[in-house]
Amino acid sequence: MEHFEYPQLDKFQNASYIQPIEEFFKTDPQLLSPSSALYVHIPFCPRFCAFCNFYKVIYKNDGTANDYVDCLCREVDYYADRLPDNYLNLEGIHLGGGSPSCLDSALIKQLVDKIRSRFNLGSDHLISMECHVDNLQDADYIKRLADIGINRLSFGVQTFIPETRKRYGLSEIDRVYRAIENIKQSGIKNFNTDLMYNFPGQTPKDVIHDFEELFCLGANCVELNAMGIMPNSNIYRQMQNDNMLLEFQSNIDTFIEMYEYIESRDDIHLVMANTISKTPQPPNVCNSFQLGGNKVNGGAILGIGASSRGFVDGYVYKNYVNIHEYMDKVKAANNGVALQRTVDMAERYARMMVMFPMFRHVMKKDIDFNYTQKGMLDKLVEQGLIYEDDEKYYLGKAMSFYSGNLSLNFVTRTQKDKMMMYMYNSMRNNLNAYNQDDMQMSKQAGLRPAPFR
Numbered sequence: 001m002e003h004f005e006y007p008q009l010d011k012f013q014n015a016s017y018i019q020p021i022e023e024f025f026k027t028d029p030q031l032l033s034p035s036s037a038l039y040v041h042i043p044f045c046p047r048f049c050a051f052c053n054f055y056k057v058i059y060k061n062d063g064t065a066n067d068y069v070d071c072l073c074r075e076v077d078y079y080a081d082r083l084p085d086n087y088l089n090l091e092g093i094h095l096g097g098g099s100p101s102c103l104d105s106a107l108i109k110q111l112v113d114k115i116r117s118r119f120n121l122g123s124d125h126l127i128s129m130e131c132h133v134d135n136l137q138d139a140d141y142i143k144r145l146a147d148i149g150i151n152r153l154s155f156g157v158q159t160f161i162p163e164t165r166k167r168y169g170l171s172e173i174d175r176v177y178r179a180i181e182n183i184k185q186s187g188i189k190n191f192n193t194d195l196m197y198n199f200p201g202q203t204p205k206d207v208i209h210d211f212e213e214l215f216c217l218g219a220n221c222v223e224l225n226a227m228g229i230m231p232n233s234n235i236y237r238q239m240q241n242d243n244m245l246l247e248f249q250s251n252i253d254t255f256i257e258m259y260e261y262i263e264s265r266d267d268i269h270l271v272m273a274n275t276i277s278k279t280p281q282p283p284n285v286c287n288s289f290q291l292g293g294n295k296v297n298g299g300a301i302l303g304i305g306a307s308s309r310g311f312v313d314g315y316v317y318k319n320y321v322n323i324h325e326y327m328d329k330v331k332a333a334n335n336g337v338a339l340q341r342t343v344d345m346a347e348r349y350a351r352m353m354v355m356f357p358m359f360r361h362v363m364k365k366d367i368d369f370n371y372t373q374k375g376m377l378d379k380l381v382e383q384g385l386i387y388e389d390d391e392k393y394y395l396g397k398a399m400s401f402y403s404g405n406l407s408l409n410f411v412t413r414t415q416k417d418k419m420m421m422y423m424y425n426s427m428r429n430n431l432n433a434y435n436q437d438d439m440q441m442s443k444q445a446g447l448r449p450a451p452f453r
Protein backbone atom coordinates (compact mmCIF):
# COMPACT_ATOMS: atom_id res chain seq x y z
CA MET A 1 0.00 0.00 0.00
CA GLU A 2 1.26 3.50 -0.84
CA HIS A 3 1.03 5.55 2.36
CA PHE A 4 0.31 8.84 0.58
CA GLU A 5 -2.79 7.26 -0.93
CA TYR A 6 -4.58 6.41 2.33
CA PRO A 7 -7.54 6.61 2.45
CA GLN A 8 -7.78 5.75 -1.20
CA LEU A 9 -9.88 7.59 -3.71
CA ASP A 10 -11.11 5.10 -6.25
CA LYS A 11 -12.26 6.24 -9.68
CA PHE A 12 -14.68 3.28 -9.73
CA GLN A 13 -16.08 3.67 -6.20
CA ASN A 14 -15.87 7.43 -5.62
CA ALA A 15 -16.78 8.88 -8.98
CA SER A 16 -20.02 10.40 -7.78
CA TYR A 17 -20.94 13.99 -7.04
CA ILE A 18 -17.97 16.34 -6.86
CA GLN A 19 -18.40 18.67 -3.92
CA PRO A 20 -16.28 21.79 -4.40
CA ILE A 21 -13.90 22.62 -1.56
CA GLU A 22 -15.76 25.84 -0.68
CA GLU A 23 -18.94 23.83 -0.05
CA PHE A 24 -17.00 21.62 2.32
CA PHE A 25 -15.88 24.67 4.26
CA LYS A 26 -19.46 25.94 4.42
CA THR A 27 -20.86 22.63 5.69
CA ASP A 28 -17.96 21.79 7.99
CA PRO A 29 -16.42 25.02 9.21
CA GLN A 30 -14.53 23.23 11.95
CA LEU A 31 -11.03 24.03 10.72
CA LEU A 32 -8.52 22.18 12.76
CA SER A 33 -5.16 22.01 11.02
CA PRO A 34 -2.83 24.79 12.13
CA SER A 35 -1.22 25.36 8.74
CA SER A 36 -0.60 23.80 5.36
CA ALA A 37 2.00 22.76 2.81
CA LEU A 38 1.72 22.75 -0.96
CA TYR A 39 2.57 19.84 -3.24
CA VAL A 40 2.88 20.60 -6.96
CA HIS A 41 3.11 17.68 -9.37
CA ILE A 42 5.11 18.24 -12.56
CA PRO A 43 5.00 15.04 -14.62
CA PHE A 44 7.72 15.67 -17.24
CA CYS A 45 10.85 13.50 -17.56
CA PRO A 46 13.78 13.78 -19.99
CA ARG A 47 13.64 10.00 -20.44
CA PHE A 48 11.99 7.08 -18.73
CA CYS A 49 13.54 4.63 -16.31
CA ALA A 50 12.50 1.03 -17.02
CA PHE A 51 11.28 0.34 -13.46
CA CYS A 52 9.16 3.47 -13.05
CA ASN A 53 5.45 3.09 -13.53
CA PHE A 54 4.34 6.40 -12.08
CA TYR A 55 2.46 8.78 -14.33
CA LYS A 56 4.82 10.86 -16.43
CA VAL A 57 5.27 12.17 -19.98
CA ILE A 58 8.42 12.83 -21.98
CA TYR A 59 9.31 16.52 -21.89
CA LYS A 60 9.10 18.21 -25.31
CA ASN A 61 9.91 21.81 -26.06
CA ASP A 62 6.53 22.31 -27.77
CA GLY A 63 4.75 24.72 -25.41
CA THR A 64 2.95 22.04 -23.35
CA ALA A 65 5.04 22.92 -20.29
CA ASN A 66 4.06 26.62 -20.62
CA ASP A 67 0.36 25.67 -20.80
CA TYR A 68 0.84 23.35 -17.86
CA VAL A 69 2.41 26.04 -15.66
CA ASP A 70 -0.44 28.42 -16.58
CA CYS A 71 -2.86 25.76 -15.32
CA LEU A 72 -0.89 25.34 -12.08
CA CYS A 73 -1.10 29.11 -11.54
CA ARG A 74 -4.86 29.00 -12.07
CA GLU A 75 -5.13 26.30 -9.40
CA VAL A 76 -3.03 28.44 -7.03
CA ASP A 77 -5.56 31.26 -7.50
CA TYR A 78 -8.49 28.87 -7.09
CA TYR A 79 -7.37 27.68 -3.65
CA ALA A 80 -6.05 31.07 -2.49
CA ASP A 81 -9.47 32.60 -3.29
CA ARG A 82 -11.36 29.98 -1.28
CA LEU A 83 -9.29 28.73 1.63
CA PRO A 84 -9.65 30.20 5.10
CA ASP A 85 -6.73 32.36 6.25
CA ASN A 86 -4.86 29.77 8.34
CA TYR A 87 -4.39 27.58 5.26
CA LEU A 88 -2.75 30.45 3.40
CA ASN A 89 0.21 30.20 5.78
CA LEU A 90 2.40 27.69 4.01
CA GLU A 91 5.05 25.77 5.92
CA GLY A 92 6.66 24.62 2.69
CA ILE A 93 6.33 23.88 -1.01
CA HIS A 94 7.44 20.71 -2.77
CA LEU A 95 7.70 20.55 -6.55
CA GLY A 96 7.53 16.82 -7.24
CA GLY A 97 7.26 14.63 -10.26
CA GLY A 98 8.26 13.31 -12.67
CA SER A 99 11.17 15.67 -12.98
CA PRO A 100 10.26 19.36 -12.52
CA SER A 101 13.86 20.15 -13.49
CA CYS A 102 12.84 19.57 -17.13
CA LEU A 103 11.26 23.02 -16.96
CA ASP A 104 13.13 26.13 -17.92
CA SER A 105 14.02 28.18 -14.82
CA ALA A 106 11.75 31.00 -16.09
CA LEU A 107 8.74 28.67 -15.72
CA ILE A 108 9.81 27.62 -12.24
CA LYS A 109 10.10 31.30 -11.37
CA GLN A 110 6.64 32.06 -12.79
CA LEU A 111 5.17 29.33 -10.58
CA VAL A 112 7.06 30.16 -7.38
CA ASP A 113 6.35 33.90 -7.77
CA LYS A 114 2.66 33.11 -8.24
CA ILE A 115 2.55 30.99 -5.08
CA ARG A 116 4.39 33.66 -3.10
CA SER A 117 1.96 36.33 -4.33
CA ARG A 118 -1.11 34.40 -3.13
CA PHE A 119 0.12 32.48 -0.06
CA ASN A 120 2.26 33.49 2.93
CA LEU A 121 5.64 31.81 2.92
CA GLY A 122 8.49 32.88 5.19
CA SER A 123 11.88 33.46 3.55
CA ASP A 124 13.41 30.55 5.49
CA HIS A 125 10.62 28.13 4.62
CA LEU A 126 11.22 25.03 2.55
CA ILE A 127 10.96 25.23 -1.24
CA SER A 128 11.97 21.82 -2.44
CA MET A 129 12.25 20.48 -5.99
CA GLU A 130 12.74 17.04 -7.51
CA CYS A 131 15.23 16.82 -10.32
CA HIS A 132 16.54 14.43 -12.92
CA VAL A 133 20.29 14.01 -12.83
CA ASP A 134 20.53 14.89 -16.55
CA ASN A 135 19.07 18.34 -15.78
CA LEU A 136 21.70 18.99 -13.12
CA GLN A 137 24.67 19.03 -15.49
CA ASP A 138 24.44 22.78 -16.07
CA ALA A 139 25.73 24.64 -12.98
CA ASP A 140 24.11 27.92 -14.12
CA TYR A 141 20.65 26.31 -14.17
CA ILE A 142 21.02 25.28 -10.52
CA LYS A 143 22.26 28.76 -9.59
CA ARG A 144 19.16 30.22 -11.21
CA LEU A 145 17.02 27.85 -9.11
CA ALA A 146 18.83 29.05 -5.98
CA ASP A 147 18.12 32.68 -7.01
CA ILE A 148 14.40 31.85 -7.32
CA GLY A 149 14.49 30.62 -3.70
CA ILE A 150 14.65 26.85 -4.16
CA ASN A 151 16.49 25.71 -1.01
CA ARG A 152 16.29 21.92 -1.25
CA LEU A 153 16.91 19.62 -4.21
CA SER A 154 16.19 15.92 -4.46
CA PHE A 155 17.18 13.53 -7.21
CA GLY A 156 17.30 9.82 -7.90
CA VAL A 157 20.61 7.96 -7.93
CA GLN A 158 18.96 4.52 -7.40
CA THR A 159 22.21 2.53 -7.57
CA PHE A 160 25.90 2.98 -8.35
CA ILE A 161 26.18 -0.43 -10.06
CA PRO A 162 27.07 0.41 -13.70
CA GLU A 163 25.42 -2.63 -15.36
CA THR A 164 22.18 -2.13 -13.41
CA ARG A 165 22.15 1.57 -14.30
CA LYS A 166 22.51 0.72 -17.96
CA ARG A 167 19.89 -2.05 -17.90
CA TYR A 168 17.25 0.23 -16.36
CA GLY A 169 17.88 3.33 -18.47
CA LEU A 170 19.77 5.37 -15.84
CA SER A 171 22.45 7.88 -16.88
CA GLU A 172 26.17 7.20 -16.55
CA ILE A 173 27.33 7.44 -12.94
CA ASP A 174 29.73 10.32 -13.82
CA ARG A 175 26.63 12.49 -14.13
CA VAL A 176 25.74 11.88 -10.48
CA TYR A 177 29.17 13.14 -9.38
CA ARG A 178 28.91 16.18 -11.68
CA ALA A 179 25.36 16.95 -10.44
CA ILE A 180 26.50 16.93 -6.80
CA GLU A 181 29.47 19.16 -7.61
CA ASN A 182 27.14 21.62 -9.34
CA ILE A 183 24.64 21.62 -6.45
CA LYS A 184 27.44 22.41 -4.01
CA GLN A 185 28.61 25.32 -6.17
CA SER A 186 25.08 26.73 -6.38
CA GLY A 187 24.97 27.37 -2.63
CA ILE A 188 21.98 25.02 -2.11
CA LYS A 189 23.10 23.17 0.99
CA ASN A 190 20.20 20.80 1.44
CA PHE A 191 20.05 17.95 -1.05
CA ASN A 192 18.45 14.54 -0.87
CA THR A 193 19.14 11.53 -3.05
CA ASP A 194 16.95 8.47 -3.65
CA LEU A 195 18.26 4.92 -3.71
CA MET A 196 16.35 1.81 -4.65
CA TYR A 197 16.88 -1.67 -3.26
CA ASN A 198 16.05 -5.17 -4.48
CA PHE A 199 17.22 -4.71 -8.05
CA PRO A 200 17.93 -8.21 -9.40
CA GLY A 201 21.47 -9.16 -8.43
CA GLN A 202 21.86 -6.31 -5.93
CA THR A 203 22.89 -7.14 -2.35
CA PRO A 204 22.32 -5.24 0.93
CA LYS A 205 26.07 -4.51 0.95
CA ASP A 206 25.72 -2.74 -2.40
CA VAL A 207 23.06 -0.43 -0.93
CA ILE A 208 25.14 0.21 2.20
CA HIS A 209 28.07 1.14 -0.03
CA ASP A 210 25.79 3.47 -2.03
CA PHE A 211 24.45 5.44 0.93
CA GLU A 212 27.87 5.68 2.56
CA GLU A 213 29.18 7.11 -0.71
CA LEU A 214 26.30 9.61 -0.93
CA PHE A 215 26.90 10.77 2.65
CA CYS A 216 30.61 11.20 1.82
CA LEU A 217 29.57 13.34 -1.13
CA GLY A 218 27.53 15.55 1.20
CA ALA A 219 23.92 14.32 0.80
CA ASN A 220 21.76 15.64 3.61
CA CYS A 221 19.34 12.70 3.45
CA VAL A 222 19.07 9.45 1.52
CA GLU A 223 15.67 7.92 0.79
CA LEU A 224 15.63 4.12 0.53
CA ASN A 225 12.88 2.87 -1.77
CA ALA A 226 12.03 -0.82 -2.10
CA MET A 227 11.65 -1.57 -5.79
CA GLY A 228 7.96 -2.04 -6.56
CA ILE A 229 7.03 -4.07 -9.62
CA MET A 230 3.46 -3.28 -10.58
CA PRO A 231 1.31 -5.99 -12.19
CA ASN A 232 0.64 -5.26 -15.90
CA SER A 233 3.80 -3.19 -16.35
CA ASN A 234 6.46 -4.04 -18.93
CA ILE A 235 9.00 -4.80 -16.27
CA TYR A 236 6.55 -7.19 -14.58
CA ARG A 237 6.03 -9.04 -17.84
CA GLN A 238 9.74 -9.11 -18.51
CA MET A 239 10.38 -10.59 -15.08
CA GLN A 240 7.62 -13.12 -15.64
CA ASN A 241 9.22 -14.17 -18.94
CA ASP A 242 12.59 -14.51 -17.26
CA ASN A 243 11.07 -16.53 -14.37
CA MET A 244 12.41 -13.91 -11.97
CA LEU A 245 9.27 -12.87 -10.10
CA LEU A 246 9.42 -15.44 -7.33
CA GLU A 247 13.10 -14.80 -6.70
CA PHE A 248 12.46 -11.06 -6.71
CA GLN A 249 9.67 -11.40 -4.13
CA SER A 250 11.62 -13.68 -1.81
CA ASN A 251 14.84 -11.64 -2.01
CA ILE A 252 13.26 -8.57 -0.45
CA ASP A 253 13.62 -9.84 3.15
CA THR A 254 17.41 -10.12 2.84
CA PHE A 255 17.52 -6.31 2.74
CA ILE A 256 16.69 -6.16 6.43
CA GLU A 257 20.45 -6.51 6.79
CA MET A 258 20.70 -2.91 5.57
CA TYR A 259 18.47 -1.71 8.43
CA GLU A 260 20.36 -3.83 10.95
CA TYR A 261 23.53 -2.12 9.77
CA ILE A 262 21.87 1.31 10.19
CA GLU A 263 20.83 0.24 13.68
CA SER A 264 24.42 -0.68 14.54
CA ARG A 265 25.61 2.81 13.63
CA ASP A 266 25.18 5.69 16.08
CA ASP A 267 25.95 8.28 13.43
CA ILE A 268 23.18 7.35 10.97
CA HIS A 269 19.72 8.51 11.96
CA LEU A 270 16.35 7.40 10.67
CA VAL A 271 14.46 10.60 9.85
CA MET A 272 11.48 8.62 8.57
CA ALA A 273 11.06 4.86 8.12
CA ASN A 274 12.72 5.06 4.69
CA THR A 275 14.90 8.17 5.04
CA ILE A 276 18.31 8.27 6.68
CA SER A 277 20.64 11.11 7.54
CA LYS A 278 23.93 11.78 9.29
CA THR A 279 22.29 14.64 11.15
CA PRO A 280 19.32 14.04 13.48
CA GLN A 281 16.54 16.18 12.07
CA PRO A 282 12.75 16.29 11.73
CA PRO A 283 11.28 15.01 8.45
CA ASN A 284 10.85 17.61 5.73
CA VAL A 285 7.62 19.42 6.31
CA CYS A 286 5.96 18.66 2.94
CA ASN A 287 6.59 14.95 3.31
CA SER A 288 5.33 15.07 6.86
CA PHE A 289 2.14 16.95 5.97
CA GLN A 290 1.43 14.54 3.10
CA LEU A 291 1.42 11.77 5.70
CA GLY A 292 -0.83 13.70 8.08
CA GLY A 293 1.79 15.22 10.37
CA ASN A 294 1.56 12.24 12.79
CA LYS A 295 -1.59 13.73 14.27
CA VAL A 296 -5.25 13.64 13.34
CA ASN A 297 -5.06 17.37 12.52
CA GLY A 298 -1.36 17.58 11.82
CA GLY A 299 -1.42 19.93 8.88
CA ALA A 300 -3.27 20.25 5.60
CA ILE A 301 -1.64 19.28 2.33
CA LEU A 302 -2.85 21.10 -0.76
CA GLY A 303 -2.11 19.33 -4.01
CA ILE A 304 -2.06 20.92 -7.44
CA GLY A 305 -1.13 19.52 -10.84
CA ALA A 306 -1.96 16.31 -12.68
CA SER A 307 -2.48 13.32 -10.33
CA SER A 308 -1.96 15.44 -7.19
CA ARG A 309 -3.86 14.74 -4.06
CA GLY A 310 -4.86 17.06 -1.24
CA PHE A 311 -6.07 16.41 2.29
CA VAL A 312 -7.59 19.34 4.16
CA ASP A 313 -9.02 18.34 7.52
CA GLY A 314 -11.80 15.91 6.64
CA TYR A 315 -11.76 16.56 2.89
CA VAL A 316 -9.64 14.55 0.45
CA TYR A 317 -9.40 15.11 -3.30
CA LYS A 318 -7.43 13.84 -6.25
CA ASN A 319 -6.80 15.58 -9.55
CA TYR A 320 -7.08 14.04 -12.99
CA VAL A 321 -4.02 11.92 -13.69
CA ASN A 322 -3.70 12.40 -17.45
CA ILE A 323 -2.05 15.74 -18.20
CA HIS A 324 -4.53 16.62 -20.99
CA GLU A 325 -7.61 15.69 -18.95
CA TYR A 326 -6.13 17.70 -16.09
CA MET A 327 -5.53 20.80 -18.24
CA ASP A 328 -9.02 20.55 -19.79
CA LYS A 329 -10.56 20.46 -16.31
CA VAL A 330 -8.51 23.45 -15.11
CA LYS A 331 -9.41 25.47 -18.20
CA ALA A 332 -13.09 24.73 -17.57
CA ALA A 333 -13.25 25.08 -13.75
CA ASN A 334 -9.91 26.51 -12.48
CA ASN A 335 -9.16 23.32 -10.56
CA GLY A 336 -8.07 19.85 -11.64
CA VAL A 337 -10.19 17.82 -9.23
CA ALA A 338 -11.43 14.46 -10.53
CA LEU A 339 -12.44 12.76 -7.27
CA GLN A 340 -13.22 13.92 -3.77
CA ARG A 341 -14.88 12.73 -0.63
CA THR A 342 -15.23 13.62 3.00
CA VAL A 343 -13.42 11.50 5.58
CA ASP A 344 -15.11 10.87 8.92
CA MET A 345 -13.35 10.94 12.29
CA ALA A 346 -12.98 7.14 12.46
CA GLU A 347 -11.10 7.10 9.18
CA ARG A 348 -9.05 10.14 10.10
CA TYR A 349 -7.79 8.43 13.25
CA ALA A 350 -7.22 5.27 11.23
CA ARG A 351 -5.15 7.35 8.80
CA MET A 352 -3.01 8.68 11.62
CA MET A 353 -2.31 5.13 12.84
CA VAL A 354 -1.68 3.81 9.31
CA MET A 355 0.93 6.54 8.82
CA PHE A 356 2.49 6.26 12.27
CA PRO A 357 5.04 3.55 11.29
CA MET A 358 6.43 5.96 8.69
CA PHE A 359 7.09 8.50 11.46
CA ARG A 360 8.40 5.64 13.63
CA HIS A 361 6.49 6.83 16.66
CA VAL A 362 3.13 8.21 17.74
CA MET A 363 2.40 10.20 20.90
CA LYS A 364 -0.11 8.56 23.23
CA LYS A 365 -1.81 11.90 23.88
CA ASP A 366 -2.69 12.11 20.16
CA ILE A 367 -4.45 8.73 20.05
CA ASP A 368 -8.19 8.58 20.64
CA PHE A 369 -9.03 5.09 21.89
CA ASN A 370 -12.66 5.51 20.84
CA TYR A 371 -11.29 5.01 17.34
CA THR A 372 -8.05 3.05 17.81
CA GLN A 373 -8.07 -0.43 19.29
CA LYS A 374 -5.84 -0.48 22.35
CA GLY A 375 -5.83 -4.28 22.01
CA MET A 376 -4.05 -4.06 18.67
CA LEU A 377 -1.30 -1.85 20.11
CA ASP A 378 -0.92 -4.13 23.14
CA LYS A 379 -0.60 -7.15 20.83
CA LEU A 380 2.11 -5.48 18.74
CA VAL A 381 3.98 -4.52 21.91
CA GLU A 382 3.64 -8.06 23.27
CA GLN A 383 5.03 -9.49 20.02
CA GLY A 384 8.00 -7.13 20.23
CA LEU A 385 7.04 -5.43 16.97
CA ILE A 386 6.66 -2.02 18.59
CA TYR A 387 7.66 -0.61 21.98
CA GLU A 388 6.02 1.80 24.38
CA ASP A 389 7.05 4.21 27.11
CA ASP A 390 4.94 6.64 29.14
CA GLU A 391 4.58 9.06 26.25
CA LYS A 392 4.62 7.13 23.01
CA TYR A 393 4.52 3.95 20.97
CA TYR A 394 7.61 3.53 18.78
CA LEU A 395 9.41 1.22 16.37
CA GLY A 396 12.84 -0.31 16.82
CA LYS A 397 15.15 0.76 13.99
CA ALA A 398 15.07 -2.56 12.14
CA MET A 399 11.24 -2.61 12.26
CA SER A 400 11.25 0.44 9.98
CA PHE A 401 11.97 -2.08 7.24
CA TYR A 402 8.50 -3.55 7.85
CA SER A 403 6.67 -0.25 8.29
CA GLY A 404 4.22 -1.10 5.48
CA ASN A 405 3.31 -4.41 7.14
CA LEU A 406 2.75 -2.65 10.47
CA SER A 407 0.53 -0.05 8.79
CA LEU A 408 -1.82 -2.72 7.47
CA ASN A 409 -2.83 -3.56 11.06
CA PHE A 410 -4.55 -0.19 11.32
CA VAL A 411 -6.50 -0.17 8.05
CA THR A 412 -10.21 -0.28 8.88
CA ARG A 413 -12.33 -3.28 7.83
CA THR A 414 -14.35 -1.08 5.43
CA GLN A 415 -11.18 0.31 3.89
CA LYS A 416 -9.74 -3.20 3.47
CA ASP A 417 -12.81 -4.26 1.52
CA LYS A 418 -12.60 -1.12 -0.60
CA MET A 419 -8.90 -1.73 -1.20
CA MET A 420 -9.61 -5.20 -2.58
CA MET A 421 -12.16 -3.74 -5.02
CA TYR A 422 -9.73 -0.97 -5.87
CA MET A 423 -6.99 -3.44 -6.79
CA TYR A 424 -9.34 -5.66 -8.73
CA ASN A 425 -10.83 -2.79 -10.74
CA SER A 426 -7.43 -1.20 -11.35
CA MET A 427 -5.88 -4.39 -12.67
CA ARG A 428 -8.87 -5.13 -14.89
CA ASN A 429 -8.53 -1.66 -16.38
CA ASN A 430 -4.77 -1.83 -16.88
CA LEU A 431 -4.14 0.82 -14.25
CA ASN A 432 -1.41 0.95 -11.65
CA ALA A 433 -2.95 -1.04 -8.78
CA TYR A 434 -1.38 1.23 -6.15
CA ASN A 435 -2.53 4.64 -7.31
CA GLN A 436 -4.62 4.08 -10.47
CA ASP A 437 -2.18 6.03 -12.58
CA ASP A 438 -2.08 5.06 -16.23
CA MET A 439 0.50 2.28 -16.58
CA GLN A 440 1.86 4.05 -19.65
CA MET A 441 5.05 2.11 -19.94
CA SER A 442 3.40 -0.53 -22.07
CA LYS A 443 2.65 2.10 -24.73
CA GLN A 444 6.22 3.36 -24.95
CA ALA A 445 8.89 1.77 -27.06
CA GLY A 446 12.36 0.95 -25.77
CA LEU A 447 11.47 0.79 -22.11
CA ARG A 448 11.92 -2.86 -21.44
CA PRO A 449 14.98 -3.72 -19.41
CA ALA A 450 17.27 -6.22 -21.08
CA PRO A 451 16.53 -9.89 -20.22
CA PHE A 452 18.04 -10.82 -16.90
CA ARG A 453 19.68 -14.05 -17.98
Ligand SMILES: C[S@@+](CC[C@H](N)C(=O)[O-])C[C@H]1O[C@@H](n2cnc3c(N)ncnc32)[C@H](O)[C@@H]1O
Pocket residue numbers: 045051052053054097098099130131132133154155156157158194195196225226227228229
Ligand atom coordinates in the same frame (compact mmCIF):
# COMPACT_ATOMS: atom_id res chain seq x y z
C1 LIG B 1 9.01 9.84 -8.85
S1 LIG B 1 10.74 9.88 -8.78
C2 LIG B 1 11.17 11.59 -8.88
C3 LIG B 1 12.66 11.87 -8.95
C4 LIG B 1 13.29 12.02 -10.31
N1 LIG B 1 12.35 11.92 -11.35
C5 LIG B 1 14.38 10.99 -10.50
O1 LIG B 1 14.05 9.88 -10.90
O2 LIG B 1 15.52 11.29 -10.24
C6 LIG B 1 11.04 9.59 -7.08
C7 LIG B 1 11.68 8.29 -6.73
O3 LIG B 1 10.75 7.24 -6.83
C8 LIG B 1 11.51 6.05 -6.80
N2 LIG B 1 10.88 5.05 -7.70
C9 LIG B 1 10.58 5.16 -9.00
N3 LIG B 1 10.05 4.00 -9.47
C10 LIG B 1 10.00 3.15 -8.42
C11 LIG B 1 9.57 1.80 -8.26
N4 LIG B 1 9.07 1.10 -9.26
N5 LIG B 1 9.68 1.27 -7.02
C12 LIG B 1 10.19 1.97 -5.98
N6 LIG B 1 10.62 3.23 -6.08
C13 LIG B 1 10.54 3.82 -7.28
C14 LIG B 1 12.92 6.37 -7.25
O4 LIG B 1 13.82 6.19 -6.16
C15 LIG B 1 12.82 7.83 -7.63
O5 LIG B 1 14.01 8.53 -7.44
Ligand code: SF4
Pocket residue numbers: 044045047048049052053054056097098099132156
Ligand atom coordinates in the same frame (compact mmCIF):
# COMPACT_ATOMS: atom_id res chain seq x y z
S1 SF4 C 1 12.16 7.49 -11.75
FE1 SF4 C 1 12.07 9.70 -12.02
S2 SF4 C 1 13.16 10.09 -13.98
FE2 SF4 C 1 12.75 7.92 -13.90
S3 SF4 C 1 10.88 7.79 -15.09
FE3 SF4 C 1 10.29 7.87 -12.88
S4 SF4 C 1 9.90 10.02 -12.49
FE4 SF4 C 1 11.02 9.91 -14.45
